[in-house]
Each structure stands twice: as structure tokens, then as C-alpha cells.
Amino acid sequence: xxxxxxxxxxxxxQTFLAWLADNRPSPEEMAADxxxxxxxAPPWARRWTRTMFDAGWLVPGWPPERGGRxxxxxxxxxxxxxxxxxxxxRSTNPQGLGIIAPSILxxxxxxxxxxxxxxxxxxxxxxxxxxxxxxxxxxxxALSTRAVLDGDQFVINGQKVWTSGANHADFCFxxxxxxxxxxxxxxxxxxxxxxxxxxVSVRPLPELVAPEYPELNEVFFTDVVVPAANLxxxxxxxxxxxxxxxAHERGMVWVSSVMALDASMRHMLDAAPGWLxxxxxxxxxxxxxxxxxxxxxxxxxxxLGYRGFGKLMRGGSAPEQALMKLFSSExxxxxxxxxxxxxxxxxxxxxxxxxxxxxxxVDEASTWMEQYxxxxxxxxxxxxxxxxRNIIAEKVLGLPRS
Amino acid sequence: MDFExxxxxxxxxxxxxxxxxxxxxxSMVRQVYESKADDGASxxxxxxxxxxxLDWPALTIPEPFGGLGLGYVELAVVVEELGRAVAPTxxxxxxxxxxxxxxxxxTSEQQDTFLRPVAEAGSTGTxxxxxxxxxWEAASVATTARPVGDSWVLDGKKSFVFDGxxxxxxxxxxxxxxxSGDEGLGVFxxxxxxxxxxxxxxxxxxxxxxxxxxxxxxxxxxxxxxxPGDPRAVETINRAIQEATAAIAIGMxxxxxxxxxxxxxxxxxxxxxxxxxxxxxxxxxxxxxxxLAVERAxxxxxxxxxxxxxxxxxxxxxxxxxxxxxxxxxxLVVQDGxxxxxxxxxxxxxxxxFYLKRAKSANALFGSALMQRAAIVSRLxxxxxxxxxxxxx
Numbered sequence: 110x111x112x113x114x115x116x117x118x119x120x121x122x123q124t125f126l127a128w129l130a131d132n133r134p135s136p137e138e139m140a141a142d143x144x145x146x147x148x149x150a151p152p153w154a155r156r157w158t159r160t161m162f163d164a165g166w167l168v169p170g171w172p173p174e175r176g177g178r179x180x181x182x183x184x185x186x187x188x189x190x191x192x193x194x195x196x197x198x199r200s201t202n203p204q205g206l207g208i209i210a211p212s213i214l215x216x217x218x219x220x221x222x223x224x225x226x227x228x229x230x231x232x233x234x235x236x237x238x239x240x241x242x243x244x245x246x247x248x249x250x251a252l253s254t255r256a257v258l259d260g261d262q263f264v265i266n267g268q269k270v271w272t273s274g275a276n277h278a279d280f281c282f283x284x285x286x287x288x289x290x291x292x293x294x295x296x297x298x299x300x301x302x303x304x305x306x307x308x309v310s311v312r313p314l315p316e317l318v319a320p321e322y323p324e325l326n327e328v329f330f331t332d333v334v335v336p337a338a339n340l341x342x343x344x345x346x347x348x349x350x351x352x353x354x355x356a357h358e359r360g361m362v363w364v365s366s367v368m369a370l371d372a373s374m375r376h377m378l379d380a381a382p383g384w385l386x387x388x389x390x391x392x393x394x395x396x397x398x399x400x401x402x403x404x405x406x407x408x409x410x411x412x413l414g415y416r417g418f419g420k421l422m423r424g425g426s427a428p429e430q431a432l433m434k435l436f437s438s439e440x441x442x443x444x445x446x447x448x449x450x451x452x453x454x455x456x457x458x459x460x461x462x463x464x465x466x467x468x469x470x471v472d473e474a475s476t477w478m479e480q481y482x483x484x485x486x487x488x489x490x491x492x493x494x495x496x497x498r499n500i501i502a503e504k505v506l507g508l509p510r511s
Numbered sequence: 512m513d514f515e516x517x518x519x520x521x522x523x524x525x526x527x528x529x530x531x532x533x534x535x536x537x538s539m540v541r542q543v544y545e546s547k548a549d550d551g552a553s554x555x556x557x558x559x560x561x562x563x564x565l566d567w568p569a570l571t572i573p574e575p576f577g578g579l580g581l582g583y584v585e586l587a588v589v590v591e592e593l594g595r596a597v598a599p600t601x602x603x604x605x606x607x608x609x610x611x612x613x614x615x616x617x618t619s620e621q622q623d624t625f626l627r628p629v630a631e632a633g634s635t636g637t638x639x640x641x642x643x644x645x646x647w648e649a650a651s652v653a654t655t656a657r658p659v660g661d662s663w664v665l666d667g668k669k670s671f672v673f674d675g676x677x678x679x680x681x682x683x684x685x686x687x688x689x690x691s692g693d694e695g696l697g698v699f700x701x702x703x704x705x706x707x708x709x710x711x712x713x714x715x716x717x718x719x720x721x722x723x724x725x726x727x728x729x730x731x732x733x734x735x736x737x738x739p740g741d742p743r744a745v746e747t748i749n750r751a752i753q754e755a756t757a758a759i760a761i762g763m764x765x766x767x768x769x770x771x772x773x774x775x776x777x778x779x780x781x782x783x784x785x786x787x788x789x790x791x792x793x794x795x796x797x798x799x800x801x802x803l804a805v806e807r808a809x810x811x812x813x814x815x816x817x818x819x820x821x822x823x824x825x826x827x828x829x830x831x832x833x834x835x836x837x838x839x840x841x842x843l844v845v846q847d848g849x850x851x852x853x854x855x856x857x858x859x860x861x862x863x864x865f866y867l868k869r870a871k872s873a874n875a876l877f878g879s880a881l882m883q884r885a886a887i888v889s890r891l892x893x894x895x896x897x898x899x900x901x902x903x904x
Contacts (some may be wrong), residue, residue, distance in 0.1 A: 110520065110584045112817045114512045159734035160757060183512065274818035381893055397894065401887040404810070405832045405839075412514065419515025429810075432803055495796070506775055509790040 114187070122186045125166065126192060129468075132160055133197050144201035146324045148235045148274025154201040158232030167199060167230060168206070175214070176230045182422050186364060193368030201236040204273060207281045207330050212350055216342035225280060225301055227450040237278035239269040239285075239302075239328060240351070246271075247496045249284070249351060250293045254330060256285040256300055256343075258337060263300055265308075265333040271490070276313045278304055283330075286343050297347035308333035316486075318479045324486075325509040334359040363414045363430065366437040372481070373441065376408040377448050396451045403447055406440045428505045435497040438440065438487035445481030452477055515811060516588065521545060524588045530565065531596040534621075537862040543599040544716050544865065550678050551716055555599040561700035563633030573614070576622050577630035583754065587761045587816040591809075594765030594873075596623050597865045599717040601635040604673035607758030609636025612682040612751040624733075625680060625700055629851050637678035638755060639669035639723045640748075647756065647877045649684060649748045654725060656685040656699065656739050661732045662738075665725040671876060675721030676708040684748055685723065687739035687804050696748060696896050697739035715872040717865060751829045756877045757815045760830070763837040763873040764808045770848040770866045771801045777852055794851060801844050808833070808840035810873045831878075831886040838880025841870035 114122075134153045142151040147309035150158070161167040162176040170185045180188065192199060200206040205230060220484045230235035245252040254267025265285060275281065281302045288296030301370030302309065308331045313323035342350060381400050387392050413436065417429030447457040460476045475483065488494045516524065535558055543551045562568065571586050572578020586606060593602055606629075613625045613636070628634035640656065641647050654667025665685050675681065681701050687695035736745045751777040775798055778789030788794055815833035818826040845867045851855045856863045874880060888894055 110516060110813065110820075111513050112821050112823055118512075186512075215651065378891060385893060397888040398884050401835075401884050401891060404887060404891060405835055405884075406807075408814070408832055409807040409811050409836060412814045413806055415514035416806075416810055416813070419513050421613055423515060424514075431808060432806055435799075436803060436807070452852060453791050498630070498796045498799040499792065501799045502789075503801070506795075506798060508775075509787050509799065511790050511792055511795075 114183070118181075118183050120185055121180070122187045122191060125188055128164065128166065128398050129191070129195055129197070132164070133157070136196070137198075143324060144198075145370045146277050147201065147203060148228070148237050148276060148278030150201050150232060150235050154198070154400060155232040157197070158200045158206075158230075161199060161235060162230050162232065182418070183307070185361065186418065189361060189364040189507050190368060193365055193372070196372075200229075200232065202229065202274065202278070203227040204238050205234075205236040205278075207310045208238060212282065212299075213301075213341060215351055216398075220337070220338065221301060221358055230383060234279040235274065235277065237272050237275040237277075237281050237304075237328075238328075239272055239281045239283035241271045242268060243270055247493060250348065251299065252284055252285070252286060252297065254285040255289070256287050257299060258285075258287065261337045263335050263339070265300065265302065265330045265335065267330050269328040269330075270326075272311075272312070272326045272328045273324055273490075275304065275311045275328050276323060280304055281309075281328065282341070284351060287347075291345060294348045296345055297351070298344050299341040299347045299350050300335060301341060302330070302335050304331060306333050306335060352493060363417070363433040363437065366433065366441075367411045370407050370410055370437055370441055370444070373444050374404060377403070377444060377477075380448070381451070384453070387453070399447045399451065404442050406436075406443065410437050410440055428501075431497075431505050434491070435494055435501070438484070442481065442484040442488055445477055445484050448477035449481050514810075516584075517678075520584060520588055523585060526565075527567075527589050527592040528595075529559050530561065531592060531598060534561050535596045535598045535600075536599075537865065540597050540599060540717055540865045541862065546716075550720065552730065555717075557849035558598065559600050559633065559635075560738055562600060562602060566630075566634060567602065567857065568610075570606065572610060572626045572630045573622070575619075578629040579630075583757075583820040584813075584816050586758070587813065590758050590761045591765040591812075594762030594869070595769045597717050597769070597869045599767060601637075601674045601678065602641070603627060603718070603758060603762060604637035604678060605635045608638035608673060608751070608755045609678070609680065609682055611754040612638055612698060612748075613700070613736065614637065615751050616747045621700075621733070621736060623663070628679075634679045635674065635677065636680040636682065637672055637674050638751070639672045639675060639681050639683045639701075640752070641671045642668060643670050645671060645875075646882075649696050649745055649752070652684050652686050654685040655685065655688045656697050657688055659729070661734060663697075663699060663730045664734070665701065665728045667725050669723040669725070670722045670725075671711070671720050672708075673876075674719055676719065676722075677703070677722045678711040679703055681706065681723060682736070683723075685739070690739070691743045695734065695739050695779070696737070696744040697741065697762075698737040698748065700736060701725070701728060701730055705730075713872065715865075715868040717869060718872060720876075747834055749827070752877075753826055754819055756834050757812070757819055757830045759873050759877045760808075760833040760837040761812045761816065763841055763870055764805065764812045766870045766873065767808060767840045767844045767867050768805050768864070770844045770870065771798075771805050771864070773863060774798070774801065774844075774851050781853075782817075788851075797847050801847055804840040804843045808836040811836040811869045816823060827877065828887065828890045831883045831890065834878060835880045835883035835887060838874040841874050842880070849862045 138153050144151055162391050164171050165178040169177050169180035169188050172179055181203045210229040211222050242252050256263040256265045283300050283302050284297055286296050287298040310329045312327045314325045314327055315323045375509035388396055413429050414433055417427035420427035456478045460474055542554045546554050567589055569578040571583050574580040613622055644651055657664045683699045683701050685697055705728050709722045711720045713720050737747055778794055779787050781788050811833045815829040818829040855861050
């Protein structure tokens with residue numbers, strides 16, 4: 110156990126920071142043309158993702174031909190922390206970079222890698238994940254969007270919902286049912302569908318905050334025809350990919366959650382003296398204790414992440430990882446809650462410029478109240494907190510199924 | 512950067528766990544619980560002798576004074592396991608309170624005099640800091656030290672002293688008459704024979720506490736670790752308090768983990784309505800929340816251990832967070848652990864209450880979660896009109 114980093118890792122950090130300072134997009138450039146959803150890549154974002162790819166800084170743990178430099182896990186951790194500190198996204202299409210591209214690289218054909226995965230890594234295309242449906246949320250395996258193999262093509266009919274970034278994405282990594290007679294986990298496949306294919310229609314679902322910048326969508330598929338070659342992996346073996354894609358998502362995603370939480374905590378600590386100065390001494394003691402509690406939580410989230418990371422680095426399993434999504438999202442939510450509560454009457458004012466930018470980003474332009482409401486995106490999506498508790502109870506604690 | 516135990520640390524943990532499994536089963540804790548106060552110490556004596564043979568008390572004593580010279584993380588590994596077993600032993604008072612104070616404050620000669628017997632012969636020690644107000648902070652000390660020739664005369668009363676009635680040597684924090692706050696503080700080592708101690712009747716007999724009366728006790732100069740008025744006194748005392756407080760937090764996380772594990776097993780074994788009660792979602796979610804609270808507290812406990820081991824500047828804040836998180840953790844796991852056991856956990860015959868009482872006591876001693884939270888508030892600069900006075904340790 111140790112706190113400090115090796116000199117070689119510190120050297121890696123310095124190399125990266127120097128490169129980042131010379132190449133990063135400026136905050137002004139980013140603010141002038143923000144990404145409108147997690148499927149949208151403005152020109153600066155496309156250039157920046159490409160620049161990172163070419164320099165081997167996009168996914169440092171991967172080999173150079175895939176945008177990396179074979180960095181060690183510890184170096185990847187340092188990289189992700191420094192990226193977050195610099196407040197620059199690696200891509201404005203996080204599900205493309207974090208889930209879709211890795212899944213296609215793992216399971217897809219050479220053609221799919223060439224036309225879907227690599228373009229994401231080069232900032233040329235964006236993807237969305239077609240998972241949830243009106244009748245299949247937490248119970249994803251109950252999905253009913255149907256893909257029927259007809260000769261050398263699939264005919265797709267059905268509906269997805271809560272599809273992040275579908276309103277701007279170029280294609281959909283679509284989970285659909287290909288064998289309705291099989292047990293529900295066993296008849297699912299993944300098909301790549303370009304959003305401009307005839308029969309695909311996207312209807313944005315404006316959220317409760319900042320409805321002028323919708324992130325979520327309903328996606329309807331009516332007799333959509335795609336080549337059979339768009340099947341990713343093996344027919345009826347899509348459930349493995351659903352689990353695999355979540356594994357990609359959980360692998361290092363905790364680092365960005367921790368960093369986002371840290372940034373929110375810093376903003377709160379910056380604002381807190383102003384709020385406290387308006388309170389009377391008894392009120393102030395109550396409020397300060399609430400803020401201190403959250404500070405403890407944010408530090409604990411980070412240390413818990415580091416513990417799990419330490420186990421993974423040794424090749425072991427890390428039950429801590431299962432807790433990270435639950436703990437970090439609920440802490441983020443409490444942070445917005447407490448900040449808005451301590452802020453008092455001023456918390457009801459809506460942010461002047463509106464809350465902009467991707468749904469899950471740290472958003473200083475949003476008020477604390479808006480951040481609180483938006484935080485439910487974290488506790489509901491990708492397995493709600495209740496489902497996380499069921500999973501941890503059964504998979505980690507070994508409690509019997511209900 | 513690595514938050515996982517090294518192979519050596521893992522082996523130490525396995526070894527400690529294996530020893531305690533046979534030398535300190537719940538039946539042994541029960542014997543201590545069911546003995547009279549003075550008899551309890553003798554029931555626990557064989558465990559201490561075994562720990563001495565295994566060199567555990569020598570762990571963090573520097574090699575020149577007969578110790579193993581290991582760091583705070585190794586100490587944390589042992590303390591966590593002792594908490595997990597609710598071990599009745601003077602290890603906590605000796606190795607996490609007395610030893611750090613002597614190591615921080617003593618000259619080489621004094622370290623040799625007081626630490627070598629601990630390392631080589633299982634001599635015990637403790638720290639007498641808190642008084643009737645139950646505050647483990649230098650500024651609250653009222654016990655006085657008065658110079659008389661070459662010696663000092665101590666006068667006052669210390670409370671909640673861990674193993675205070677049995678420790679061979681007691682490190683006493685006192686202040687020069689007429690001083691207050693952080694001024695005039697000193698540290699002395701007083702032999703048990705020179706003072707009057709009175710065991711306290713406490714809810715957790717596996718961790719005995721005592722009042723220590725210092726009624727004009729003369730202490731020769733060679734037993735003075737820090738002279739009253741020495742400007743380094745507060746920093747030295749605070750460092751010792753941090754080590755001791757972190758150890759309580761770490762031990763608590765071990766105890767809380769035991770409560771969680773016992774409750775989890777009970778939820779798997781106990782059947783009602785024809786199925787294990789752990790299959791009910793209402794219980795599952797509470798067990799996951801207990802698990803999260805234990806992991807949260809453990810993560811911060813080891814962070815605190817690391818800041819002490821590497822003398823990181825965040826150590827004061829890290830220790831306060833660790834003790835606060837351990838306090839939060841015990842509140843949840845004691846509550847739900849007892850509740851989920853139903854009637855059986857409410858009985859004297861079930862072993863659960865040893866763990867519950869240890870967790871509750873540990874929260875109340877060395878600064879409760881409430882006090883630690885206030886210390887965090889202060890360290891984060893959220894106190895706008897702080898009255899002049901002491902800083903939290």
C-alpha cells in the first residue's frame with residue numbers, strides 16, 4: 110500500500126500534461142460550440158478526438174494502431190484523472206468511445222471495425238446504444254424489437270426508448286430479438302443500423318431540465334432493412350455483449366465519476382462560505398455538517414475506487430467495482446440536494462443561459478437544483494440504484510434470488 | 512499509488528486472522544464479559560502472551576529499540592483484525608497509544624527505556640489524555656505539572672484511560688500551572704505503581720477503561736518526554752493522538768465488518784415463510800447498504816493509515832474522516848445488525864452484543880463521529896466565526 114506514484118508514472122503524467130497543454134481545444138472554443146447531446150460531435154470535438162487518436166492519447170491502454178500507446182493500468186488512471194482535471198472530454202460521444210467501439214473491436218468483423226469502430230476512434234462518426242424499450246428497462250432481456258433474417262438482410266420492427274444521443278448519432282448499436290422461441294436471454298442479437306436508413310425515426314424526449322437540449326430519444330423501427338453483414342458477433346449471442354458492454358462501461362468509468370464528483374465538491378466548497386455567511390450560527394452549524402458529510406463521501410468514493418483498482422491490477426476480482434456506480438451516483442445526487450438546500454431561496458432561480466451540454470457532464474452553468482434533478486440520470490440509467498442493490502446482494506453477497 | 516495490501520501485508524493479515532480464530536473465539540470474549548472486572552484481565556492474559564511471542568507489540572517499535580520497525584499500514588492490518596475478533600487485549604492501548612507517544616516525544620534513551628520492554632518482554636502502556644469532559648485533545652487538558660527541583664509533580668484526574676488500571680506505564684499529558692489552550696503542555700511517563708487507578712464499569716468489558724488519579728505524583732526528569740512549554744509539544748501530542756484515533760477507527764471498521772458478516776450469514780441461514788429471509792428484497796437492500804457503509808469506512812481508514820505511514824500533509828483531515836466514517840458505519844450496522852437478527856440478537860446468550868457494544872464504545876471514544884464532523888468542518892474552512900483557541904488534532 111502506498112499513496113505516492115512511481116517516478117516513471119510521474120514522468121508519464123508530465124509527458125501527457127505537456128502534450129495536452131500544446132494541443133487541447135481552448136475552453137472558449139469548446140464553449141462557443143457545445144455538443145448538443147452525447148451523439149453530437151461539433152467540429153472542434155471531431156478534430157480533437159482525431160488529434161488524440163493520431164498521437165496515441167485517445168485510449169492510452171490500447172496499441173498505437175487503435176489510438177493508444179500500450180500504457181499500464183496505473184498510467185491510464187493518471188491519464189483519466191488529468192483529462193478530467195483539464196476539463197476536456199476525450200470524445201463528446203462517450204458511449205461510442207467507451208462501449209460501442211470496444212464491443213465492435215471485440216466481437217465485430219473486419220468490415221465493421223473499419224466502418225464503425227475506427228471512425229468513432231478517429232472522431233468521424235458517432236454511435237448510440239439501442240437497449241431499453243418501453244417494456245424492457247431494468248429487465249433488458251425482455252426486449253421485443255424484432256430483427257427477422259430474410260436472405261442476406263435483416264428486417265427490423267420495434268421501438269427503443271431512453272436512447273442517449275440518438276437525435277445526433279450516425280448509427281445505432283441495436284439489441285434486438287432474433288429468436289422469439291428461445292429463452293429470453295438466448296434469442297438476442299446486436300445489429301448495426303445507420304440512423305439514416307429508411308424506416309428509422311427518432312423522436313427526442315426532452316428532459317425535465319433544459320428541454321431545449323434533449324439528450325434522450327425514442328427510436329422507432331418500421332420495416333427497416335439492413336444487410337445481414339451488420340450482425341455483430343454470433344446470431345442469438347447478443348446477451349453476452351450486453352454484459353460485455355456493461356463491463357467496458359464499468360472498467361474505468363469510475364474514474365470519470367470520481368473526478369466529476371470531485372469537481373462538483375470543489376464548486377460546492379467554493380460556494381459554501383457565501384451561503385453560510387447568510388445563515389445564523391445555529392443554522393450554519395447544521396449546514397456545515399451536511400457539507401462536511403458530503404466531503405467525506407466524495408473522498409470515500411475515490412478511496413473505494415482506488416481499492417478496487419488495486420485488486421484489478423493484481424488480476425483479482427474487485428467487489429468494490431460493483432459498489433462504485435451505486436455509491437458515486439447517489440453521492441452526486443446528495444451533493445446537488447444538499448447544495449440546493451443550503452443555498453436556500455436562491456436555489457429556485459433557473460440558470461440564466463439554461464443548462465447546456467451533454468446530460469451527464471459536469472455543468473457549471475446549471476444551478477444546484479438543476480444538477481440535483483439531472484443527477485437522476487445517473488441513479489436511473491445503466492441499471493437503477495435498486496437494480497444495483499439486487500445485483501450486489503446476489504452476485505457479491507451471495508444472497509438467494511427473490 | 513496502490514491501495515491494496517502487498518503480499519507481505521496480506522500474509523500478516525492471514526497470520527493474525529488464523530491466530531485469533533483459535534486464540535480469541537467468541538467463547539473467550541464471553542469469559543471476559545462474564546468475569547469480574549479484575550478477573551477479566553487475567554482471562555485475557557494468555558492471548559496477550561501469545562501476541563508478545565509473535566512479536567505483534569514490537570511491530571512499529573524502531574529496530575534500535577528491539578522492535579521490527581514496520582510502518583503504520585502493518586499496524587492497521589493487525590488492529591483491524593483485533594477489532595474483527597473483538598479481542599480483549601492491551602494491544603490497542605500499548606501499540607497505538609503508548610508507543611506512538613513515546614516514539615514521537617521521547618529521546619533515544621527514553622525510547623530504549625520504555626519501548627524495549629514492550630518489544631521484548633510484553634510490558635504494556637497506555638495514554639492518559641482525556642479527562643472528565645471526554646475530549647482527546649491537548650487543549651482540554653487540565654491536569655497540572657509543577658517543577659520541584661529536577662522533578663515534576665503531577666496533579667489531576669484522567670478519565671476513559673484504555674487499560675488504565677493494568678498498564679505498566681502510563682503516558683500522561685499535563686500542563687504547567689497557569690497555562691491554557693495549546694500553551695504549557697508536557698508529556699510524562701508514570702509507572703502504574705506511582706498512581707491510583709480505578710477501573711470504570713463499562714458496557715464493553717472487552718476494552719477496559721479506568722480513571723487515573725494523579726495526586727501530587729512526583730515524576731523524575733528522565734520520565735519527562737516533553738517539557739511543559741516546549742514549543743513542539745502540541746504538534747507532538749497531536750501526531751500521537753492522530754495515530755491513536757486512526758487505530759480506533761480501523762479497529763471499528765473490523766468490528767463493523769464482523770457485525771455485517773454475522774448478519775449476512777444469519778440472513779442466509781434463517782428461514783421464514785419457507786425461504787431464507789435474505790431472499791427478501793427489503794433485507795437485501797439493507798444488507799447492501801451495510802456492506803457499502805463498511806467498505807466506505809474501510810477505504811477511509813486505510814487512506815488515513817497511508818497518510819500517517821507516509822507523513823502526508825492530509826493526515827489530520829484523513830484521520831477525522833476515517834473516524835467520522837467509522838462512526839457513521841457503526842450507527843448503521845449496529846442498528847440493522849441487531850434489528851435483522853430479530854429476538855435472538857437481543858439476548859445475552861447470542862455473541863452479537865460483544866460486537867455491537869465494541870462498535871458503540873469505539874465511536875464514543877477518541878472523538879465521536881459528531882466531533883470528527885465538526886473537526887472536518889473546521890479543516891475545510893467552513894467555520895466563519897471560530898472563537899480563538901485550540902485547533903483540532
